[in-house]
Amino acid sequence: MKLKSLFAGTLCVLATCPSYAQNLDREIEGPLHTVSGREFQTYTEYVDSGLVGIDPLRCISHKAVAGSFSGGADCTLGFTNPSSAYDPVEIIEINVVFHVLRSTSGTQGNITLAQLETQIDILNEDFQGLAGTPGANGFNSAIRFKLADTDPQGNAATGVTYHDNTSWFNDSGNYWSSTSWDATRYLNIYTNNASGSLGYITRFPQESGAGTAVDRVVALWSTVGRNAPYGFPYNQGRTVTHEVGHYLGLFHTFQSGCGSAVACYTTGDVICDTNPESGPEFGCAVGSQSCGSTDPIRNYMNYSYDTCMQNFTQEQSARMRCAIEHYRPLVGTVIPGGLGxxxxxxxxxxxxxxxxxxxxxxxxxxxxxxxxxxxxxxxxxxxxxxxxxxxxxxxxxxxxxxxxxxxxxxxxxxxxxxxxxxxxxxxxxxxxxxxxxxxxxxxxxxxxxxxxxxxxxxxxxxxxxxxxxxxxxxxx
Ligand SMILES: [Zn+2]
Structure with missing residues (x-):
């Protein structure tokens, strides 16, 4: 299947990993596709165009699986140990701050507080598999999100900041350096045009720079919250669910293609209970097979339509909880004392x-x-x-x-x-x-x-x- 093979290689965070991009260039024959009347001959050209992600690329967060077990934790870039130590027996709560970057006139990129609250609801539904919600079929990771009610200085807050700056709205300028809330303690989510993608992260938890001001989730403003203005198929808040999955250490289900079935904790997405997949799913082809088993079309870490996505798995939950414990310990507050x-x-x-x-x-x-x-x-x-x-x-x-x-x-x-x-x-x-x-x-x-x-x-x-x-x- 051509589309799958096209994206089978490891992609990069923005254009910072040219060797991978070049590998991909060699796989492309003829124009990649046409977006807004422009044809792209190479993947790098497409990424650099500012139009990346409009169609069909969901997310530009990518990282090579390191293949090393260094770091001493059970969830390095190249290894997952989903031990029972990471079972969801206690709730982990994460304080979220949304930074809404609008055009200078304030007319583009606005998101109301009520709409942002629906995105928090969606995160909770999806990460906890809440019954009666679109996330009901997922595993309950017992990771809970809330809008931060105090700012880094301890002042009462809504957990939302607004900034009117067209450059920032266009995802340019080092907006994070003056706006980030202590990234060791808060999940900073920025909304703007996301460089033409649906979203991305800048640091996996295991990377250096995690917990510094640059560490953030960026989401295309029009995809945020329930019934978001983007419209079908990216209007049910799963862009942020997907990016927060990265932020907590998850790779794409199709990371490195099929990987090895017998070494599934060290190859592919370093998770065994997500079936391997040769490349991303852009629609909702439930039942398709690309690596000899049913592709994980409904997983949040695929590229499927929002309404198609339905679950994280138990081992993805363990990897995320491990990543919080070892790499983002102050972002996640363990809510003590619960029996269940x-x-x-x-x-x-x-x-x-x-x-x-x-x-x-x-x-x-x-x-x-x-x-x-x-x-x-x-x-x-x-x-x-x-x-x-x-x-x-x-x-x-x-x-x-x-x-x-x-x-x-x-x-x-x-x-x-x-x-x-x-x-x-x-x-x-x-x-x-x-x-x-x-x-x-x-x-x-x-x-x-x-x-x-x-x-x-x-x-x-x-x-x-x-x-x-x-x-x-x-x-x-
Ligand atoms: Zn992604």
Whole structure:
């Protein structure tokens, strides 16, 4: 397939790796393609044109797999060890700052705060595989994103800055040197015309310069957020998802082509649970094969359409968590104390908040002291705990305005109805020897159970009930 072979080599960050670009030049016969009426004979010419990425190139972030294990970590440029040490047992939270670079008149490149918030939502949906969202089919990496609420000096902030400078809007000038927020602590995402691409990064976490002002994600402004103005096929925020994947150490699924199936942690994309692929997918050819197995068309680290992309894998999650731990330790804040992981999309209740379900006690069956804790609910309402071994998703079941995040056989703690009282909270002790199914069952070591709280919410018009998030616990 010609298109795949065209891009089979390793590409470069902008035009900084001429040897690779030259290798690619030798693979091209005839014009690469025509963009805006201009024909490009070579890949380098195309990259240098400022039109790169308009069609069909999604991203210009590229790095040679180093083939070296140096650095002492489990996720160097040439090696991944997806050990259980990088399982998503704790939430890692990343503070994001968007720098919106607009034309000097402010008329080009504007993105509203509300639109940027939808991009944060998309990152969370995609990196956590949130049920009921377009990211639901992905692995939950337990990496969470939020707009930074304080700036580097500790002042209250929205997590968004605006700059009106046509040169910067055109991705020229060292705009980062005067605008970056401490890149050891913040993920800096710049939006502008991205040098004609959809997006790129400037440093993989393992590279020198990571954590300095130059270290950033750049995204084409019109692709940012949900239903972004770019329009189909790059308007559902997956450009930023893809670039943040790079920022956390992931290569393209087609990195170095097919690589070696037996050395998949040191060749290709240095990940084994993404099938090898000879070159990028630009559409959504689900089921295609280029290296003897089904291509990972739906992976965020491919070039597929936004609506086609659906997942990171478990090993990509491990590599990203490893990269944060070893190379971006201050960017990711570990949220301590959780026994398990929250999951699923919450609908805000009449308080304007998302009701939260958390846990305390122990996930050890022998301790049998688990307590589920629900908060941010309306006052003086009743509710009860639900549990199931199966996660699911039903939007607004019955008269609910929230989302049921359990599937399969659901146990209801109707014998332990609680009241939210004057604080909008309640705790539910869970007897692990008596899960309320019919007949009751005991939790066994190694089992995973999911919990959620349903509560009345009589202050809202229409539906009169609501749900917290789901909460998943693996018992030991
Ligand atoms: Zn990319």
């Amino acid at each position: 992981l929250p999951y699923c999309e919450v609908v805000s209740n009449s308080t304007g908040l998302d009701a939260v379900l958390d846990a305390s006690g122990s996930s050890e069956v022998s301790m049998n002291d688990l307590q589920m804790e629900a908060s941010d609910m309306p006052m003086n309402q009743f509710g009860y705990l639900l549990t199931s071994q199966t996660q699911g998703f039903v939007a607004s079941p019955g008269t609910s305005s929230g989302n049921l995040c359990l599937g399969g056989t659901i146990g209801r703690y109707v014998g332990q109805v609680q009241n939210t009282g004057g604080t909008g909270t309640f705790d539910v002790p869970v007897d692990l020897t008596m899960i309320p199914l019919s007949p009751p069952v005991a939790v066994q070591v190694g089992e995973t159970w999911n919990f959620q709280v349903w509560f009345r919410d009589q202050l809202i018009t229409g539906p009169t009930s609501n749900f917290t998030n789901g909460y998943e616990i693996m018992f030991e």
